[in-house]
Amino acid sequence: MLIFIFSNIVNSQSSQEQTIYNQDIKREFKPFGENGTIFTILQDNGQDDPNKKVLAIGTKQKPTSRISFNSEGLFDYFAPPEKDNVNPSFDVLNAAVYEGCLVIFYKIQGKPMISLYNTRKKNSDPITYQLSHNIDALSVDDTFVWAAYKTKNSTTIRPYVHSSSIGGKCSKFQMKDSSSGVVSYNVPVASPQTVISQHLTTSLKGVRHIYIFDKDNHVLLKYDYDPSLGTFTPVPGIINIGSACDVKFFYFDPKKDISYFMASYDDGYNIYAEKSEKSIKISNKKDTNNYCGPFASIDLDTYYSKPGDTSLYRYTPAFGINVTTPCFNQTNGKIEILLPNPNDYKVKWNDGSTALVRDKLKEGNYTFSFSLKDIDREINRKIFSLKAPDNPMLYAINQSCVGTANGIINFNSTKHDDLSYSYFYMCPNCTGSKVNKTTTSSTGKFSHLFGDFTYIFWLETVDSHGHKCVYDKTEITLENVVIDEPKIEYTNNTCYNSSDAQISILNYNPKKYLYKFASTQNITNTGIIYQIPTRDGSGFNIDIIDRISRCSSHVNVPIKSPPEPKYPVIFPVRPKCHGGTGTLDIKEIPGMKYIVTGPGGKTIMPLFVNKTFKYKNLHAGKYHVDFSIENDKSKVLCSAGRINFTLTEPKPVKLLETYIQAEDCSARSLADMIVYARGGTPLNGTTYFFDNKYSKNDGPFLNVSFWVDGIYKLNVSDANHCTVQYNNVTIKRPSKCQVHNINGIPHLGVNNQNNAHHSDTKKSKLGLILGLCLGIGIPFLIIGTALAVILIKKYAHFSSTPTPRNQPRPNTVPVFMGGKIHNIDNF
Known part of the structure; x- marks a missing residue:
């Protein structure tokens, strides 16, 4: 037997705006499958009982049925045990209930049966009796079970006692006897549809009432009886019900002593007062439901089932x-x-x-x-x-990754089905197509947003009746996800080509970030990554991924490995001059250390310029460079070596002789007065630079054959400007062919004035006699001098370009003419 039990439910609506018609509660239950239709719906308990219940009883049932509870706790129902494959099911033909005493009439194998279930006691066995007649209508009150059934000529209504002093209510089913026999009453009812026995609380003056609905005659009849059943009297005045499908007790007014009844029709319900023909129609013309089925009411809250349906509905008619x-x-x-x-x-x-x-x-x-x-x-x-909607402007933010449009602003408060939402946003400072462009979303979720912009949002909601809510604009700044820069502490590899480096991420945060790197590396739960090889010097790559936004940051951690052992490249430069200093350059190899040791074991300290170690002021001698590679922290020596080198210096620049003397006065001897230089670094291997106050010449030697006899200062330099100064270069000819400067006048022959020393500091200088060619004798000296004076006066100067000869380049010589010393080229 299927029974639904509903408590008196208080209406509660939380929709934004809705019209409530016939939809307070709708539940559909099919405990017996598609064929388990609802047979009847009954109201339990008295009219003033706060624990009023409604029971829906299904058509199919078994003798072993018991009360069960649905998982939601909304109702109780009778159901046969699932393992009961023995007892046959039966169809419920009639039922009534009062304060938990449920009476069911049915047939088994054609035999009319009646069972009483005390629903207030769980798992109690029913009291079952076999009857000698059918039952067309049932009613239960505090004392009796009233059964109405048709006979040949009339309708009989018979009371049965269900209460005992031992078992209490609903403990037996016994026919009521009197002195004249079994109590029963014949009533002029053609078709007894419903029997309503008035409850004890609704009876006045010791008189109780029975109401019988004659469906064929469309009337509701009333009978009075005393509790001892000594009298059973019809009451004048019937209620014309019309073509009602069923009639149920509605309310008793103790002040007016009037009972009200509710009748169901195809199109709704009417309320009738027993002492008046007046009725109140509580139907709605717009309602198209069929209400000619089982029903019961608790006040105006009406429970009904459509004919042949499995569903139970509740609503308030016409309201x-x-x-x-x-x-x-x-x-x-x-x-x-x-x-x-x-x-x-x-x-x-x-x-x-x-x-x-x-x-x-x-x-x-x-x-x-x-x-x-x-x-x-x-x-x-x-x-x-x-209940106002949840704040629709509450939002959640998924920040954007830097440089990508994957930010999300989601207005994620609960959305109501009866509202349409229109979220709007614009980005005044955005670039491109989104500038001042309004975008709409019905869900409140806005995706593909760039970070570091401020967006403006507003909202409108509209319900089915056009009621609009407008929510003011809200500015939301979407930030970019900032991934914490890892703080790294690392230990280098011990030596080149090893795999024992490790790093420690000091701010390691695995709950917030996912760390990805080469799968061969290992990481501890404190953020230490070890066994890192760094053969190529590319460092160690870590991808840090934010677990929420999935934004990532690529970080390259430089893992310094000692360099590959190899000889460094050195660039020694020897001194340019004898007695000078040289230099040494060594290109930096990161991680390699150098110690340069010079003569006497002295350690030379360098300067570091442009990734080069520079050693200066190195004197000639033997040197060695010690180089080594070691780990910075462990100080493990990985490799070491030494390079030896020697800085040499040029020989000193010098003249082979400083006293130049002609052996005789022959032309050959006078023309072969040559000064030779050696040592140093001559230009192109042969050329030196000769310099004094009167001449600047270069070549492998200096021809002084035409210089006036005397002592001269002379500087000699090589290609590196290494210079040696002589103060004693002496030109000496035999006395017969000497040329002297005597008081500014050249004289040939022996100098008796003892002024043969030609100091470069005197204002008057001696000159050589110009005009003599190689091989001309002394007698022609005066003639050549006179000719030279004439030429100088005529042309005022000579070309500075030397005249080619078959001998080395001629020298510039001092010549005394016109009372002055002139420097002119020899020609």
């Missing part, structure tokens, strides 16, 4: 509510009570208002009661909860 809940944090809520016939109802709010429309409401609970005007009783009390 509707428009509810507009306020916008978030606003006071624009509204409750409108919709009644097709407002004059038939009375409405009263908890604050005393009787208005059918309440507006300017804030979020909260609002209670009102309503009743039929002809019934002096609060029939229904309803509480409506005006």
Whole structure:
């Protein structure tokens, strides 16, 4: 047997705005499959009992059925045990209930049976009796089970006692006896559809009532009886029900001593008063449901099932509510009570208002009661909860990765099905196509956003009735994800081509970041990565990925490995001059150390310029460079070596002789007065530079054959400008062919004035006699001198370009002419 038990449910609506018609609660249960239809719906307990229940009883049942509970706790139902494959099922033919005493009439193998179930006791076995007749209608009150059944000429109604002093209520099923035999009453009812026995709490003056609905005659009959069943009297005045499908007790007014009944029809329900033909129609013309099926009511909350249906519905007939809940944090809520016939109802709010429309409401609970005007009783009390939507401007941010448009701003508050959402945003400072362009989203999720921009959002919601909520603009700045730069502490490899380097990530945070690197590396739970090879010097790559945004940062950690052992390249430069200093350059090899040791074991300290170690002021001698490679931290020596080299210096620049003397006065002897230089670094291997106050010449030697006899200063230099100064270069000819400067006048022959020493500091200088060619004798000297004087006066100068000869380049010689010494080329 299928039984649904519903408590008296308080209406609560939380939609933004909706019209409530016939949809308070709708549940569908099919415990017996598609064929397990609902046979009847019954109201349990008295009219003033706060624990009123509604039971829906299914058609199919077994004797072993017990009360079961559905998983939601919304109802109880009778169900046969799943393992009961022995007992046959039966069809329920009639049923009634009062305060947990459930009476079911059915047939097994054609035999009429009746069973009493005390639903207040779990797992109690039913009390079952076999009857001699069918039952067309049942009713249960605090004392009796009333059974009505048709006979040949009339209808019999018979009371059965279900209460005992030992077992209490619902403990037996016994026919009521009197002195004249079994108590039963014949009533003029053609078709007994429903029997309603008045509860003890609704009886006055010791008289109780029985109501019988004659469906064929469309009337409701009333009978009075005393509790001892001594009398059973029809009451004049019937209620014309019309073509009702069924009739149920609705309410008893003790002040007026009037009972009210609810009748169901195809198009709805009517309320009848027993002492009046007046009825109140509580149907809605717009309602197209068929209500000619099982039903029961708790006040105006009506439970029904469509004919042959498996579903149970609950609603309040002809009653509707428009509810507009306020916008978030606003006071624009509204409750409108919709009644097709407002004059038939009375409405009263908890604050005393009787208005059918309440507006300017804030979020909260609002209670009102309503009743039929002809019934002096609060029939229904309803509480409506005006629940504003969750703050629709709450949002979550997924930050953007730097340089990518993968940021997300999601307005993720709960969305209500009866609202349409239109989120808008614009980005005034964005570049490209999004500048001042308004974008719309119905979900509130905006993707593909760049970081480091401020976006402006606003929202409109509209319900099915056009009620609009507008939410002000909100500025949201979307930041880029900032991945913490790893703080690295590392230990170098011990030596080149080893794999024992390790790094420690001091701010290692595996809960926030995912660290990816070469799969061959190992990492501890404290962020130490070890066994790192760095053969190519490329460093160690780590990808740090933010676990939430999936943004990543690529970091290259330089792992310094000692260099590959090899000889360094050195660049020694010897001294340019004898007695000078040279240099040494060594290109840097990172990780390699150098110690340069010179003569006498002295360590030379370098300067470091442009990745080059420079050693200066190195004198000639033997040197060696010690080089080594070691690990910075462990000081393990990886490799070492030595390079020896010698700095040599040129020989000193010098003249082979400084005393130049002609052996005789022959032309050959006079023309062969030559000064030779040696040592140093001559230009092109032969050329030296000769310099004094009167001449600047270069060549392998200096021809002084035409210089005036005397002592001269002479500087001799090589290609590196290494210079030696002589103060004693002496030109000496035999006395017969000497040329002297005597008081500014050249004289040939012996000098008796003892002024043969020609100091470079005297103002008057001697000159050579120009005009003599090689091989000309002394007698022609005066003639040549005179000729030279004439030529000088005529041309004023001579070409500075030397005249080619068959001998080395001629020298410039001092010549005394016109009282002055002139430097002219020899020609």
